[in-house]
Amino acid sequence: MTSYRQPGLVLTDRRFAVPLDHADPGGEQIEVYGREVVAGDRSADDLPWLVYLEGGPGFGARRFIGRQAWLGRAVQDHRVLLLDQRGTGHSTPVNRQTLPLRGTPRRQADHLAHFRADSIVKDCELIRKRLTRGAPWTVLGQSFGGFCATHYLSTAAEGLRTALVTGGLPSLHATADEVYRAAYPRVRRKVEAHYARYPQDVDRARTIAAHLLEHPATLPNGGLLTVQAFQSLGILLGGGEGTHELHYLLEEAFVPTPGGPALSDAFLENVQGRLSYAGHPLYAVLHEAIYAQGHGPTAWAAERVRAEFPEFDAEKTLAGDAPLLFTGETVHPWHFETDPALRPLRETAHLLAERTDWAPLYDPARLAANEVPVAAAVYHDDMYVDTAHSLETARTVRGLRTWVTDEFEHDGVRAGGPRVLDRLLALARDRI
Known part of the structure; x- marks a missing residue:
């Protein structure tokens, strides 16, 4: 691991080996990169973890400079992992240069089928167990990252302390x-x-x-x-x-x-x-x-x-x-x-x-029985994620609290500085 500093922060590069195909844990391994971020004056504290899942698909976690956007609020009481989801950023790359190593287009397509939310969440669970000594963590999902958080709640809610979603509550059923x-x-x-x-x-x-x-x-x-x-x-x-x-x-x-x-x-x-x-x-x-x-x-x-x-x-x-x-x-x-x-x-x-063999991503029955505190920012008339779809999903997830606002567009968690994350944390903690 390599650690270094930015103003007020200590950052550590972390790399994790995970199975390409989680159904074959002993098979081919790929690397997933995460950047740990903690406040400089709390670097030795035993803080709860928050993992950030970027929008996309296909984007690595945002490269912050200091305490930009929501990050300054997050490090007040969390140790943050900015995760480059598989295939993105510093994780094992997937692009026009690397995919020919897989062989034919058919083999390339089969390879890429392992890069959806289901595999990303399984990566998160392996990484969580290595980092937190088994303790649940908070997930913050922006846009597609919110889709991943919803899948997380559907399949591995025991790994979550809290789920926070910004502009990313997906339809559970829509084609x-x-x-x-x-x-x-x-x-x-x-x-x-x-x-x-x-x-x-x-x-x-x-x-x-x-x-x-x-x-x-x-x-x-x-x-x-x-x-x-x-x-x-x-x-x-x-x-x-x-x-x-x-x-x-x-x-x-x-x-x-x-x-x-x-x-x-x-x-x-x-x-x-x-x-x-x-x-x-x-x-x-x-x-x-x-x-x-x-x-x-x-x-x-x-x-x-x-x-x-x-x-x-x-x-x-x-x-x-x-x-x-x-x-x-x-x-x-x-x-x-x-x-x-x-x-x-x-x-x-x-x-x-x-391709026709895509597996379902969400479990409405499990979401209806959810016990994890969940808060979601839903942006009124969001161009990227349909507001009606998001609110329908919000009604399905037991205990989910929404903040519906027209103050921001889809990028509110960035444009709103610390305010969006602060509001979601307050909602999840039942402080407002």
């Missing part, structure tokens, strides 16, 4: 089709709100889309910026500052050239930074699989369901005078054509989309 059928209207509302704030962006977005329809652009990394890829910048609108980021991005789109207006290098560089999956390929490859629970294949649900909402069709929009609609948190087959980080995984992704 991927139903998730996206609920999502597209929310996305439209977010786009309409953006245009109400920045009406000048209506013409800008239409102009950029019309240009890309005739002249798809090549990004600096070799990726292809098509109209559909441009529309996917709407994913920004799910964060508290996203509408402003999108506005500033659009206003620098064009520069004059001898050949006429062209998309600027700065615009293309910034778009690439927001659209590339190079740093988190599992997000694209496994995104629909997080909703799969034995209802058959996901079969590119976001792409199929989009056809039910023709107002998102850019060509039809540009043929009339309606504002262009951006899209949100959806992954499509064309992502595996336009993004160089995903192109080598195209066949693997298709095989995962066809």
Whole structure:
């Protein structure tokens, strides 16, 4: 283990060997990384543990500098483990460079089937027993991390002292089709709100889309910026500052050239930074699989369901005078054509989309008998996670207390500093 300091904190790198397949504990092992964080003046204290599960899937735990966001509140009374879920961050990597070691796309798809919430929670339980001498710990799950926390409550609640969820109470039953059928209207509302704030962006977005329809652009990394890829910048609108980021991005789109207006290098560089999956390929490859629970294949649900909402069709929009609609948190087959980080995984992704043997992730009966204190922040009209689905789940989990707020977007646990975590801890401890 390596320990080091940031202002007011002591950090320790921890690495854990876990089975790739928990059904075969003696088989292949992979490594999961966690960063232990404790207040400098409490580093020798016997503090309860809190494990943080980042959103995603496919993102390592946030890299904090000092006591940013919720972390300063957490270390007041916890020893924190910022866990890089399997395949992410400093854990054994999974990407276009490493997956060919597995062999054929079929074998790659079989390998990736071990990277959902069920395996992540089993990793957590092995790690907990090694760190806490068997004592239960608190889980803080953001977004997909909340999905993992809900699975934790369904399968290994004995390992939990408290469960805290921010923007991540999943539907217990909805298929991927139903998730996206609920999502597209929310996305439209977010786009309409953006245009109400920045009406000048209506013409800008239409102009950029019309240009890309005739002249798809090549990004600096070799990726292809098509109209559909441009529309996917709407994913920004799910964060508290996203509408402003999108506005500033659009206003620098064009520069004059001898050949006429062209998309600027700065615009293309910034778009690439927001659209590339190079740093988190599992997000694209496994995104629909997080909703799969034995209802058959996901079969590119976001792409199929989009056809039910023709107002998102850019060509039809540009043929009339309606504002262009951006899209949100959806992954499509064309992502595996336009993004160089995903192109080598195209066949693997298709095989995962066809997979039918996904196990159920949640146990409504066990959740209804829950005895673990649970508190959840539910963000009103969250673009990424359907509020109605979250509240339905909240009613199922015995004893769960909700804080429904429109003060924040999906990233409230980051944007709200210590306040969100402080409120959830108070709810879980029955102090409010």
